[in-house]
Amino acid sequence: MTRILHLWALLFFSLLATGIARAETVRLEPGQGIGDLKPHLVYESDPSASLADILNRFRSGKFSPTLKASLLETNYAPEAWAAVEIVNATLNDGRAPDPFVLTIDLPLVSELDAYVIRESGFTESLISYSIFEPFAPEDHSVTRLRTPVFDIAPQERVTLLVNFKFGPFQSFKMALETPVELEASAFASGITHTAFYAFTISCLIFFFGFHLAMKNWIGMLYAVQFGLGLAFIAYIDGLWFRFFFPDRPELQSSTGYFLLFALSGLGFVISGRSVATAGRETRLSIGLTALSALSIAGFGLSFFSPGTYVAFFGYVLLALMFISVFLAGRSWRRSEGPAHVSSELVSAFGTVLVVGLIALMVVGLETEILPVASTVKGIFSCLLIATMTGLTAHIVALRHKHANAVQAEIAALEAEAKRSRELLVAERNYTRARDLASLRQRQLATASHDLKQPITSLRLSFDHLADHMEPPVRQRLAEAFDYMEALSNSYLAETAPRNDGTETAESSDPTGEEDHAKKDIAITRAEPAETESYELSLVLDTVQQMFGEEAISKGLKLRRVTSTRKTAVPPMVLMRIASNLVSNAVKYTEKGKVLIGVRNRGQALELCVLDTGPGLTETEQQTFLKAYKKGSTSSGHGLGLSVCHDLAREHGLAFTCQSVKGRGTQFRLSLPASS
Template sequence: MQHMINQKPLGLLPRILRKAVAALTLLAASLAVQVSAQESAQESTLGDTVELPQGNNHLQPFASLRYLIVDAERLAPEAVIARRDQFKPLQNPWVDFGKQKGAVWLLVAVQNTSARPGKWMIDIQRPFVDELLVQKRTSGEPPETLLWADRNTPFEDRPVVSQYLVAPLWMEAGERAEILVGLRSSTGSWMPLTFATPERMRTAHMQEARFNWVINGAMVALVIIAIAMGRLVGWPLVTAFAAYVGLSALFVANNEGYLHRFIWPDAMGAYEPANLILLVGMMIAVLQFARLFAGLAKHYPRTNRAVQVLQALLIAVGVSSAFFWQSDTMRWAVFLHVPFVALAYFSTAILAWRSRVLGATPFLAGSAAILFTVATMAAVLLSPGRFPMTVALDYFHATLLFESFAFLVAILVRMLAIQRDLNRSLEAEVNATREKLQLAEALQESRNRYDLARTHAESLRARIAATSHDLQQPLLSLHRGLKDVAARDPEAAGNLEAALAYLQKVTESGLAGSMPKDDDDEERPDQGIETFPARLVLANCAAMFGNEARAAGIEVRTRGSDVNVTTEPVELMRAASNLVSNALKHARATRVLIAVQRREDHLLLKVIDNGIGLDQAQLDRLSAAYAKGEDSTGHGLGLHLVRQFAERPGHGFEMRSAPGRGTCMILRLPRGR
């Protein structure tokens, strides 16, 4: 309770700022507190008698205190007063003798130097003790017990209702008396005895309560904020954080007496076991938060198992402390785990920082605050009387808020990163939707162009039909004139008859092609693609290259299949003729096979020769445009055009060859129905 050090009341914000400054360096804060306490004690001392403060003031008479430590199970004031000559002056700047099995007695002489009687408050600044006795002893009068309380005394039965033990002191004008204070406590012997006017005590307690409620309220707000982020960062992580912060808030409330004053007034004796259980729960929760935040199970499985073993030990210790909390061994078992947990947590934070875990920097800052807090409390406990325990506790409570805020910032950084990734995904989805709309617009434009081209084609078809119709009559006249020619030269007549038959077929084909389709025929946007028998390609190739093959002494055979192919017929015929022409002209073969093979969802058109073959380097070179063989007189576009045709959807092209073993050219084609 740092408010008892200064003579003037402080506001809440300056108090919090001063506690934050104290967190930067324990040594500087402790020295400042010691100097302040010694100056206050010197100013409030009149020889061996302490002058009670006036107005809105207080004093801590450490320089005038005498003490005696007695090994006793109960407080016996008369037996202690009989040993008055054994009381010794206080050597340290603060009243703290560490853990004592017996009783600690304090004796100080006070005097009301004013001309009026008055009331003062003797503030012990502790909410719970095993046993406390405060007596006023005036010469020639029986001792007056101002306060007696043990661990089961309810707050309402205390002479001054407060979360701290306070004894009222009435002094007549000019009266001098001795104040005897006896204390037994299993949680330590620190006792910042303070004399204050009622106004000063109310102000100080109000400021202290406000500070503690601000801390607890802020921690509850942090829990609510973390829960609101649960869906983004994951409920296990948020649950561990909420458990740690919630248990920390309960730990602060229990230490300051609020839980037993407002929630469990009939369970005053549960203060110490509740403290142990809450401390163990905090350690388990903070380790769980560290494991999940750093991803130990995924990145550092050995460290993860070690932390889990530590958690299991803490669970066993926590369960045991609920039944054996009065045992010194049990208390040490709990407190000795604290530095190990702090080191494990700090080590985990370092691993998270080295692994570049999102939010690792504030996470590391929070773990450093925990480690520094543990070191501070250890220094206070190992050097009783050298440092103010109340200031250390206030610092501990403020640090809990800081580290909780740091952990929330770490979670928030992770949430923002996840939100950023979600925004990027959403932006990508929006862009994809925009591209789809653009494609839809392009498709509609393509359909419009198709309709325009179709209209133009219908016009051309009509013109072809008219032309073919106009040719019919001259052809009939030529047929009649052939009778005269046949009588004079039968051979010439035969040739003319064949030519006229060809022209007749052409005109009939033109007329048939110009006929409009039925209304029920499906219109295809892929203009030029047709489904037709694959054997027609083989037959056309055999007829086209038959004379050339016979003249070169090459045997050309076909092996067809009753299967349809769906593709652009003119382009397929061009590709197939290029493959056959290459085999006849450049393979130096004696046999060429043109075959069609059926597959489940496609078919293969193969041109196979028994020529000299090609190696892989020659195959790669001949695939490029304008590349020609060594004895070629062509333009070098044959295989390149075949590859362009094979780039259509559902098409493919492959060349297989080996020197001396011939060549096999394979076209993959969509199978028609």
Template sequence: MTDRWYQVFRRVRYALAWLIIALVSAWPPVAAETGPSCPVAALTDAVGFHVDLGDHACAHEDDSRALTLADMLAPEGAARMAPVAGGLVDFGFGASRYWVSVRLRNATDTAGTWWITHDIPAATMLRVHLVPDGGGADAAQTLLALTNRDRFGARPIPHRHLVSEIALQPDETAMLVVEYTTDQATEMPFFAETVAQFFERTQTETVQIAALTALILGMGLISTVYLYGLDGRPALAYGAYMLAGVALLVHLEGYAFQYVWPNAPGFNQAALPIIGTLLVVLGLFFVDRFTLARNHAPRLHMLVLFGMGLLLLLGVLSTVMIQLVWFKNLILLAIGLGTILQAVLAVLALRRGQSGAAFLVLGFGALAAAIIFGVVGYLTEGLFEQEYVGMALRLAFLFEAAAFSVAIALRVRAARRERDLALNEQLRLSEERLSLSEALRRAEDDRQRAANAALRSREALATAAHDIRQPLASMQLALTAGEAPQDRIASCLQYLEEIVRAGLDDNSAPLGTGEADPPSRYAQERFEAGIVLKNIEAMFGAEAARQGVALRVVGCGSHLVADPLALMRIVGNLVSNALRHAEPRRILVGCRRRPQAMSFEVHDDGQGIGQADLERLSLRGEKGTGSDGHGLGLAIVGDLADENGFQFGIASVPGRGTVARIEVPVLGRAWRPAPGETRKANSA
């Protein structure tokens, strides 16, 4: 709360305190002087008969508490009695003994019985006497004699109100004298009615009170449940606050002593200030939590904490100090200020625009008005009956429960709206994160594709470099030997050009594009198988002769549909491997016609190799012992065979040689391995 509002609150508080003090000082007390005699109250047996005895009563305040019944029945005692001002028996707060008398007459022709209500719920002592007309103290009949130590069962008529029964003969007159002391309010409702009327009235009151109390309790519990779904602590505080309010109503009406603690008269005497202070404390705690005063008005929040502590202290001290008049006034003042502070918190929440704060202001405002109404009634004697305070409190609690239900409903709806907005924002952020994740995934895919393309390009370059070596070696041998036929050199150059195109040009596009698969680069065409074999003989003949190896190439006139360059590179790698690593004496290259394929075979009688080493050497980069190659020959053969739909097999026996076989579909029907199947070497 800002300094400006804090100063306003202080001024309002001081003005209210001075107003209460002025009312207490200026209100006229009950007249104690000798005045006109009190009229006789005529009792009848009419249906619905009810008479307010306060209009017929005389009263006296005995400051010394020394007067007895005999003293009050004596002529000088009767002279002390004065008519009750305003017809309401009320002396304000005081420690005196109070005497109230009224003359009653049976105005019927038959004997009658009436019940007299003289309810002092917190009386420390109460005696009711019926004195025959003209009789003295020795002829008096004591109808009721109770103290604050008596349990509820000590009442002759077990009812929440203190009631005495009188019986009068036809036209009989008698004086009813009530003497009492109390540590709390001195107001005494005082009326007579027939027994039937008493039960009809009290039953109607009970039904009304029970219905209102049940309605308040039900609305409070429902609101508590709704609020608990929003925030647990304010909900529990509100639930406890509503229970304290119901307990206050039940106690004020006398039901608590009758049903809840009938055997605890001591607690019944102190229950009102305890429940009242606890009610305001719980209300402050609830509104402080509900309006988030700790965050929005820290100074007012500290004032609330101080007020709660002070009220709790006063409630505890009331058990031993309630008989002191100044202490009673202090408790009433603290309760009044506490209810005003509740309304102030609600007003500040309304100024902040908090959802439901307007109904919070209405609820606390109604309750504050009812409580202040009761406080003024306690502080000013004879102003109005406390029954009106009870009715005002019941209506205020009912209105407050309804207003709080609406306030809590609005707060829950606002919280749900905020939650929906938060969920939508969270969904938006999640979508953004998902989009970012998707973008990152695509970037990672692109990076992986680029890496794969780069790896594929490096492998293609390595393969091309490996295949280029053989035609270059053939040309070098031809030129070194001084024999350089033009057709042989042209054939080598053409082969080099095809290798460069297949290995370099066709693999340049994926570099940097991120494409996962290279473009198709192996064009099939129909050609004679012998062309491949002739090129092999021209390419490797000189090198074989230089090494002393008998290279025999068997011609073939059959035709097939395939990629001639790929087939040339496969057979060339097989022959090159045999010359370089097998240490053979003879190499035989030829082809065989099969039903669905043309089989190209390379036989050598070299040193051979074991099956385990053969499978290892089929992997890219794996070299044999003592080899100066790059470990690419068999890997290149296998890759080219897979890419072109050829079936490649190799078998070798250590010490006897090796047979490599390539089966090419004669009509270009590409063979592809089934999913999960790997390329296997054929047995010899």
């Protein structure tokens, strides 16, 4: 009797243990997939086991509910198996099998094999992906891997087995979707990725352009570094492999390591330049700059040992780079002058937000609080906006301080001129300083005016895509564009002449020193290199793309007449003139059309911009060619025609205007033709 009781107890506990270890069966509702299979997966890590051994271990309940694959156990991609049992709960009433697609979102996975094992024992290979094979579009859905469509019949029970060889991330998402669900999720993912890259690229263009205009080299280096960061994110999303070298998989590893170590190396260079005292090298600046040699060494080592150890070394350098850039950035801002409170608040808020996202990502690796790929994009966006906003606010504050210092210097020169016996010399010095400050101010105002147009164009493109975005994303992007437009407008407003009757340096020149000031500035400019000939259609097409959306929104027809004629006028000069003319034409034309094209005039050419707007009188034409002169109903800054006139005069081009009040305006720019 005792032996029988022992046998029954042993049988009971064996069945209980088998029931506990065995993975749960996932039930498919009719016509629906499963958006997240990961909570139902069990795992086994044995690279040497065969598919049959893995299947037997799964069915005998030997899989673990947790993933046990360390990234640093060996200098090679860690490997693991994931399994789940699925039953189609659809009523078996003779209907056709249901189609499904398995999708896996695992950034930079090295290799992946997926199998479906049916109750009959038939094993079907769904996908066999390797990063060492050419890019196959049919294996991808935006940034995810996908299998071909496979069927699961009603009441059929199947086992899914997936073998991973991980890249730098073990965080993944797996879903079983119907073809309709896959199409919807792929569309949403495509819109999200497009919005992210469009937003970050527009921010980087503005960031670089602003600091280029301010001649702030540290700011421009930051913009380049964020450009490298965006390229690295694009590499994680697989865009480099998809678009640049789909048939050269051997470039995958070297490209990734180059971006990783270039990002840390440039960061150390920025740190070293930031802590250099008044342009002079210190031990700290030399040491930080020398750390970039470790990045170069790491990249060289990746050619001999492209495994997880070198990647981990790159991540350590990246962490050290972030710390050094943060501390060096604070040191640089303080060395340039007292840090503005807004700059400090933005930097502090950005730091807290980034640290919080990193903490959530690290703590939530097991529970997937935040997906790694999305968190990396969030961290990058926070760093970009915080750095761009804080650094720009600091530079603008320094400009105000510099302007106040210039005003104080001018006042001191005035007082000295009144007291000095050499009154003429003092007055010339005073006027010279004032003219130089005014001309510098005009240059900065023109740069802000030119930057405003591409920002407006990007804003219109964003508004066109906004309907497909989530409301929080749309609101954050709109706020960012509002801030960039407000910053550009405020800078233009600050550089405009005062309306209190005070005479500016450009409106009065009693000593005739303005020409000397202009010559001094011209001398400091490098002679431009000789421009190669190019087709004018390049400029015409670009201008039409920039203002096409704005014209459509006003109900106007913006036409351009293509031309194969060539010219050697610097393209940036011609682009600035054409964009200002078309911008004004679209802005002030209420109905009708705007036309841009080129006319042949013998050996010369004429770039023409015609509109059906309100037209200009002779007096208005002469008035609006001067800076900051505009009509009573104008919402602009009075710089567009002035910029065109000045650029044409500086490059020896004839700029004319023909207009009939109430019937439209025609602007003509004579250009030398090239063969």
